[in-house]
Amino acid sequence: MTQRQELALGRLLELVVLLNQDMTQSLATIDLTTSRTTVLWELRQRGPTKQNVLAEALKVSPRTMTGLIDGLVATGFVTREPHPKDRRATLVTLTAHGEATAGVMETDQAQFVEILFGGMGEARLTCLFDGLEEILARLRQHGLRLPEPTEAS
Amino acid sequence: MTQRQELALGRLLELVVLLNQDMTQSLATIDLTTSRTTVLWELRQRGPTKQNVLAEALKVSPRTMTGLIDGLVATGFVTREPHPKDRRATLVTLTAHGEATAGVMETDQAQFVEILFGGMGEARLTCLFDGLEEILARLRQHGLRLPEPTEAS
DNA sequence: TATTGTTATACTCTATAACTATA
DNA sequence: TATAGTTATAGAGTATAACAATA
Numbered sequence: 001m002t003q004r005q006e007l008a009l010g011r012l013l014e015l016v017v018l019l020n021q022d023m024t025q026s027l028a029t030i031d032l033t034t035s036r037t038t039v040l041w042e043l044r045q046r047g048p049t050k051q052n053v054l055a056e057a058l059k060v061s062p063r064t065m066t067g068l069i070d071g072l073v074a075t076g077f078v079t080r081e082p083h084p085k086d087r088r089a090t091l092v093t094l095t096a097h098g099e100a101t102a103g104v105m106e107t108d109q110a111q112f113v114e115i116l117f118g119g120m121g122e123a124r125l126t127c128l129f130d131g132l133e134e135i136l137a138r139l140r141q142h143g144l145r146l147p148e149p150t151e152a153s
Numbered sequence: 154m155t156q157r158q159e160l161a162l163g164r165l166l167e168l169v170v171l172l173n174q175d176m177t178q179s180l181a182t183i184d185l186t187t188s189r190t191t192v193l194w195e196l197r198q199r200g201p202t203k204q205n206v207l208a209e210a211l212k213v214s215p216r217t218m219t220g221l222i223d224g225l226v227a228t229g230f231v232t233r234e235p236h237p238k239d240r241r242a243t244l245v246t247l248t249a250h251g252e253a254t255a256g257v258m259e260t261d262q263a264q265f266v267e268i269l270f271g272g273m274g275e276a277r278l279t280c281l282f283d284g285l286e287e288i289l290a291r292l293r294q295h296g297l298r299l300p301e302p303t304e305a306s
Numbered sequence: 307t308a309t310t311g312t313t314a315t316a317c318t319c320t321a322t323a324a325c326t327a328t329a
Numbered sequence: 330t331a332t333a334g335t336t337a338t339a340g341a342g343t344a345t346a347a348c349a350a351t352a
Contacts, residue, residue: 001263004278005270009262011285012269016169018292035342052310062311064343071341088310088351109162110154115295116165116288117158125157128284131277132164135269139171142268188319205333215334217320224318241328241333 012135026108030101031075035060037105039068040077040094044102048081048091077101165288179261183254184228188213190258192221193230193247197255201234201244230254 020034027037035058042057043049055065069092072078077098083089094102117125173187180190188211195210196202208218222245225231230251236242247255270278 001266004282005266006262008270008278008282008285009266011282011289012168012172015165015285015289015292016172018289019165019169020173022292033341050310060342061344063313063345066311066313067342083310086310086352090311109159113154113158113162115291117161120284120287124280124284124287125161127277127280128288129157129161129164131273131281131284132161132168134273134277135281136164136168136171138268139168139175186318203333213319214321216322216336219334219336220319236333239329239333241326243334 032077032101033071036068036072036075036077039065039072039092040098040102041105043078043092043094043098048093050083050089051092052089054092072098185230185254186224189221189225189228189230192218192225192245193251193255194258196231196245196247196251201246203236203242204245205242207245225251 023034027033032040038058039054042054046053051065051069052062054069055062058065058068060068069078069080072092073080076095078092078094080090081093083091120128176187180186185193191211192207195207199206204218204222205215207222208215211218211221213221222231222233225245226233229248232246232248233243234246236244273281
């Protein structure tokens with residue numbers, strides 16, 4: 001492990017932390033959490049959706065999805081509607097507020113991109129992008145896992 | 154917002170998610186969480202430390218630190234020792250197991266670096282690093298925040 | 307019998323407020 | 330009076346298991 005590689009990992013982790021913090025904070029100001037926002041995002045793409053489908057999309061248990069929807073209903077982003085063909089199921093549906101919020105998030109994303117990459121040279125952007133791609137590929141190749149923790153103690 | 158910028162943000166967020174998942178999973182196999190691991194890391198640098206110092210280091214409330222230490226005590230990574238000069242305070246101290254684990258994590262980090270950057274060309278590594286630095290600088294400049302969420306609904 | 311979503315239970319991270327022991 | 334850490338309480342995300350209603 002060269003020192004430059006170690007530094008690069010440091011920057012990467014720093015970025016992970018910062019991006020998480022920023023997103024969490026910003027979303028909190030509009031009564032959202034990252035998990036609930038992901039649900040909103042899915043609903044925007046899919047339209048009214050069954051809970052189990054959402055649970056699979058987020059790779060989360062059905063029970064956890066119940067909780068997320070509970071929160072979104074309580075804060076007025078979605079409603080639970082009866083499924084027209086299957087009385088066991090409910091269709092989670094965006095409210096007007098939910099739609100509006102999801103729409104605004106697209107604008108915000110554009111502004112965020114501007115902050116991160118605005119005015120960054122073509123060459124550097126390409127290079128950064130390719131680097132990220134390569135890291136992602138490597139991570140996926142290794143089964144998306146950190147090295148098996150060498151047994152401690 | 155160009156399409157390439159949008160793609161770059163996508164990769165960045167993907168990486169954030171993957172790194173978080175991987176770290177969480179790997180740590181779970183040795184009975185740790187990311188928060189508790191951060192405490193371990195601090196203890197390794199600082200030696201026996203008062204809880205309030207740790208709370209400030211993690212930017213977390215004293216109450217939250219109590220919970221984190223409770224967990225680390227229960228799983229055998231640290232002990233609470235009386236502070237020699239201040240009977241109000243406790244000194245959180247790594248056990249042998251805690252020391253060993255913290256040590257192993259350094260090795261793991263090296264392996265992880267190898268996965269991410271091993272054999273990556275000098276030029277690309279430099280470029281990636283510089284790109285990350287630039288993004289971090291931009292984020293910091295903008296007060297570590299996403300754009301003020303344009304009022305929804 | 308299989309599926310959908312719930313209740314029941316549990317663990318983690320997070321916070322504020324009130325309180326105890328000590329400085 | 331101020332500080333260190335606790336109990337009390339609360340909300341959010343996560344999970345498994347048991348169960349009701351429906352397919």
